Amino acid sequence: MSRLSLGKRLVLAAPYLWISAFFIAPMALIFKISLSQPVEARPPYEPLFSLADGPSLWREKLQRLGFETYRALLDDPLYIDSYLSSLTIAAISTLLTLVVAYPFALAIARSPRYLRPLLLGLAMAPFWTSFLIRVYAWIALLKDEGIINHVLMALHVIDAPLGLYATNTAVVIGIVYSYLPFMLLPLYSALEGQDPSLREAAADLGASPAQVFCRVTLPLSRRGVFAGCLLVFIPAVGEFVIPDLLGGSETLMIGRTLWNEFFSNRDWPMSSAVAVLLLALLIVPLLIAERLRLRAEGEA
Amino acid sequence: MLALPRLLMLLFGYIFLYGPIAILVAMSFNASKLVTVWGGFSTRWYAALLDDNAMLQAAEVSLEAAALSASLATLLGLCAAVSLARFGSFRTRTLFFSALYAPLALPEVVLGLALLSAFVAFGLNRGFITLVIGHATFTMCYATVALLAALRGCDPAQEEAAMDLGATPLQAFVLVVLPAIAPALASAFLMAFALSLDDLVIASFTTGPGATTLPMRIYSQVRLGVTPQVNAISSLLLAFVGAMLILSALILRKRENRT
Numbered sequence: 001m002s003r004l005s006l007g008k009r010l011v012l013a014a015p016y017l018w019i020s021a022f023f024i025a026p027m028a029l030i031f032k033i034s035l036s037q038p039v040e041a042r043p044p045y046e047p048l049f050s051l052a053d054g055p056s057l058w059r060e061k062l063q064r065l066g067f068e069t070y071r072a073l074l075d076d077p078l079y080i081d082s083y084l085s086s087l088t089i090a091a092i093s094t095l096l097t098l099v100v101a102y103p104f105a106l107a108i109a110r111s112p113r114y115l116r117p118l119l120l121g122l123a124m125a126p127f128w129t130s131f132l133i134r135v136y137a138w139i140a141l142l143k144d145e146g147i148i149n150h151v152l153m154a155l156h157v158i159d160a161p162l163g164l165y166a167t168n169t170a171v172v173i174g175i176v177y178s179y180l181p182f183m184l185l186p187l188y189s190a191l192e193g194q195d196p197s198l199r200e201a202a203a204d205l206g207a208s209p210a211q212v213f214c215r216v217t218l219p220l221s222r223r224g225v226f227a228g229c230l231l232v233f234i235p236a237v238g239e240f241v242i243p244d245l246l247g248g249s250e251t252l253m254i255g256r257t258l259w260n261e262f263f264s265n266r267d268w269p270m271s272s273a274v275a276v277l278l279l280a281l282l283i284v285p286l287l288i289a290e291r292l293r294l295r296a297e298g299e300a
Numbered sequence: 301m302l303a304l305p306r307l308l309m310l311l312f313g314y315i316f317l318y319g320p321i322a323i324l325v326a327m328s329f330n331a332s333k334l335v336t337v338w339g340g341f342s343t344r345w346y347a348a349l350l351d352d353n354a355m356l357q358a359a360e361v362s363l364e365a366a367a368l369s370a371s372l373a374t375l376l377g378l379c380a381a382v383s384l385a386r387f388g389s390f391r392t393r394t395l396f397f398s399a400l401y402a403p404l405a406l407p408e409v410v411l412g413l414a415l416l417s418a419f420v421a422f423g424l425n426r427g428f429i430t431l432v433i434g435h436a437t438f439t440m441c442y443a444t445v446a447l448l449a450a451l452r453g454c455d456p457a458q459e460e461a462a463m464d465l466g467a468t469p470l471q472a473f474v475l476v477v478l479p480a481i482a483p484a485l486a487s488a489f490l491m492a493f494a495l496s497l498d499d500l501v502i503a504s505f506t507t508g509p510g511a512t513t514l515p516m517r518i519y520s521q522v523r524l525g526v527t528p529q530v531n532a533i534s535s536l537l538l539a540f541v542g543a544m545l546i547l548s549a550l551i552l553r554k555r556e557n558r559t
Contacts, residue, residue, distance in 0.1 A: 004387060004390055007469065007470070008383070008387055011379050011382055011383060012379070012383040012387065012390070012396075014375075014376060014379045015376045015377070015379045015380035015383070015396075015400070015440070015444075016383075016396060018376055018436075018437070018440070019380075019396070019399045019400060019437075019440075020399075021418075022415065022418065022433060022434075022437040023399055023402070023403060023411075023414075023437060024399055025418055026411075026414035026415050026417060026418035027414050029414065029417045029418055029421055030410075030413060030414045030417050033417055100313075100316070103309045104309060104310070104312075104313040106309075107305075107306045107307075107309040107310045107313070108310070110306060111306065111310075119310065121549065122314065123313065123314070123317065125542075125545055126317050126318070126321065128491075128494050128541055128544075128545055129321070129498075129537075129538050129541045129542065130497070130498045130515065130534070130537055130538070130541065131498055131500075132498065132500050132515050132518060132519060132522075133321075133324070133518070133534040133537060133538060134320065134321065136324070136518070136522050136526075136530065136534065137320040137321055137323065137324040137534075138320055139522070139526050140323065140324065140327065140526055141320055141323065143526075145334075145337075147323060177316070177317075177320070180316075180317065234405050235405075235407065237407065238406075238407020238408070238409055238410065239407075240407075240408065240409050240501055241500060241501065241519075245522060255407055255408075255409045258409045258410075258413065259409055259501075262413060262505075263504075268417070271413055272413065272417070275409070275410045275413050275414070278407060278410060279406075279410060282405075282407075286405055289405060290398070290401075
């Protein structure tokens with residue numbers, strides 16, 4: 001481990017100070033706020049420790065340091081239900097995204113080589129356009145008087161509107177649509193890198209196309225499947241925009257609960273506690289993601 | 301995979317991805333007030349936008365915040381990527397590295413809440429400045445990833461050669477490394493710009509009165525109901541981001557043709 005020269009230290013200092021002030025400190029702060037009591041003030045929570053307090057006050061405050069907010073959180077079914085329902089909706093959406101993205105990624109990966117960058121670029125482009133607008137687009141499609149119901153009723157597939165809008169189903173559709181590019185990219189890189197001679201060898205040895213897929217293609221792409229699922233699942237759990245715009249009043253998702261707790265109830269300690277527990281919930285998938293990333297970096 | 305199923309799958313995939321966007325854009329030219337029933341071609345909703353001062357002002361705030369925060373994010377991301385790619389190991393490198401990547405995986409509501417708490421604790425009044433800081437913080441992570449990949453792809457031997465020939469480390473960096481990663485710098489900036497322009501959640505937490513962004517404005521309109529005017533502003537935004545995407549693709553392509 002070498003000492004850095006002055007110039008190098010200055011280059012490092014800028015992003016280091018920035019990320020410390022605007023990421024590390026804020027994260028520590030919400031943990032601190034989650035342990036304090038709400039008060040009618042600005043900011044609306046009782047300050048925990050400050051250097052000006054002096055040791056005697058610190059001791060007194062330490063004794064008052066409470067997990068009351070967390071106790072209230074665990075006692076209130078609203079929060080528990082929100083966490084559980086977020087996990088369920090995110091898990092279902094992740095699986096569905098995989099089901100849609102896998103054949104799509106495979107179709108791109110098996111296209112002629114010169115076409116692949118264009119096909120992939122076209123599939124990834126919506127990722128860059130406004131998330132909010134893409135979710136908004138689905139409102140007009142899913143509403144009872146919307147386009148999907150119109151078309152299906154005109155074709156006599158259904159007699160009455162499906163009533164999809166403002167349900168959990170609409171939220172799942174919104175997540176699959178919005179997060180498809182996240183799933184597609186790792187799947188594509190896993191599938192594109194496969195050596196076609198492996199499949200030919202399996203076929204030569206008498207495997208049917210289905211067997212080749214199940215025993216060669218699929219197992220070889222499992223890393224892409226895993227990475228894609230994490231990339232969809234983690235943000236989907238904390239999603240706010242999709243459940244808020246496409247979900248109904250009965251749609252509970254923790255991101256939306258946190259938002260309401262903060263903007264409607266102005267309860268800072270509770271919204272901070274909700275955020276801290278959300279992170280605790282995501283810590284395992286986040287650590288796995290970190291592992292995968294480090295491994296990928298080691299290979300690069 | 302056989303040719304026909306592959307074509308069908310591609311067709312289905314692109315219709316799923318672009319269908320809803322195409323319908324949204326088509327409905328922005330609808331003469332009727334309903335978003336779901338076609339009432340003839342009209343550009344009245346675009347004309348109505350020009351009279352909507354609140355929307356225009358929000359667009360201005362968004363563009364300014366995106367330009368400023370993307371510049372900051374690219375600069376900070378460049379410093380971070382250079383530190384990670386070229387400085388070897390230093391103390392707390394792992395902490396630095398994790399703190400740079402963590403915001404990528406964090407739910408936006410958590411990051412927004414954390415930033416807001418910090419601004420209040422630091423005594424910063426919420427407004428345009430805090431909005432720019434918030435956006436620079438989360439887009440910087442994306443910029444770092446893009447720039448780190450570009451720096452890893454360029455051979456340190458070139459810089460060493462420049463320094464052997466008498467260049468100072470700074471000269472070697474400006475004259476050799478920067479031109480080599482220029483396309484990555486451009487795409488990092490565009491990425492940060494697009495992310496900032498698009499963001500609703502972090503903006504809602506970090507901004508204050510007087511600095512309402514375009515997504516916040518669109519969001520509050522959408523909550524009131526679906527109107528063709530929202531489709532019109534959405535279509536304009538899509539066209540803008542689309543033009544930026546094509547631009548960045550062209551920059552990258554020119555680059556590839558040269559090498």
